[in-house]
Amino acid sequence: MTAKIISGTEIAKQIRQELKQQIADLKQKHNLVPGLATVLVGEDPASQVYVGQKEKTSLELGLYSERHDLPASTSQEDLLKMVHRLNNDPKIHGILVQLPLPKHLNETEVLYDINPRKDVDGFHPVNLGKLMIGEPDYLPCTPHGIQQLLVRSGVQTDGAEVVVVGRSNIVGKPIANILLQKKPGANATVTVCHTGTRDISAHTRRADILIVAAGRPKAITADMVREGVVVIDVGVNRIGKTAEGKAILAGDVDFDGVKEKASAITPVPGGVGPMTITMLMLNTVKAARLAAGLE
Ligand SMILES: NC(=O)c1ccc[n+]([C@@H]2O[C@H](COP(=O)([O-])OP(=O)(O)OC[C@H]3O[C@@H](n4cnc5c(N)ncnc54)[C@H](OP(=O)(O)O)[C@@H]3O)[C@@H](O)[C@H]2O)c1
Incomplete structure (x- = not known):
């Protein structure tokens, strides 16, 4: 069997x-322009690229976008002041503080101070708690993107055995929680594996849907999956450079081996990656609708 490729690039384009x-409708009917503020502290090159992409996509879609670049030496107090100012700015419906922050800053305190109604990353404990009890306002962007990849590719999650490899707060735990809800596009039986799992293959070989967010190239090889599995590879690993100095990316799954057994698989790049920014835009639109009392 050679797997169908689930193209995140195509599905993100649709969304x-x-x-x-x-x-456009919000603007025309309600004179409402959803606004997203991004805050970048320091000059980490990867973070600069991510923030640049978010800004570019916001403008392409017609959102109002504000970018705040702060020096690496910014104090916790000044960063919190910025967050509070954005919390109180009615033009801004979504706030994204780009992570990781420089070491001297307390990330948790900053994320907790974002108004949960403007937390379009979905990382605030209020939003993660609401997700867990099945009443989310915002789903975190990468896990939400994964769910949309499955739903829009016609993959049946209802009753499926889902195995998630990785238990981070930004991918593994939230996707597991999303897919176990008694809801359409979910209702799966979910197992979560991590480095403390005794026999990972025993779990991954049972999976109808395997979601891998381990941050290790080739963490999953063909002998670890069963025929017909659907594989979502979240990993982004820089495994080298081209002659022109561009990073060569690989996922967490041995794509060439696993695609011969899987029924469907996401590539890296072009799989989960393009969905993440798209879901941030979706959350910003939702935040504006919530703020205007339209939902
Ligand atoms: N495309 C996107 O938009 C996007 C977004 C977010 C992340 N990512 C990528 O996804 C990957 C995971 O990111 P993350 O932030 O979730 O990772 P993370 O915080 O580094 O967590 C990795 C998780 O995987 C587990 N793990 C590591 N190696 C394992 C192995 N060999 N077998 C089983 N479990 C293993 C770890 O277990 P322990 O808990 O026991 O340590 C941990 O729970 C990274 O490559 C990241 O770049 C991509």
């Missing part, structure tokens, strides 16, 4: 088209 229409 962006839908969002563009919704944003």
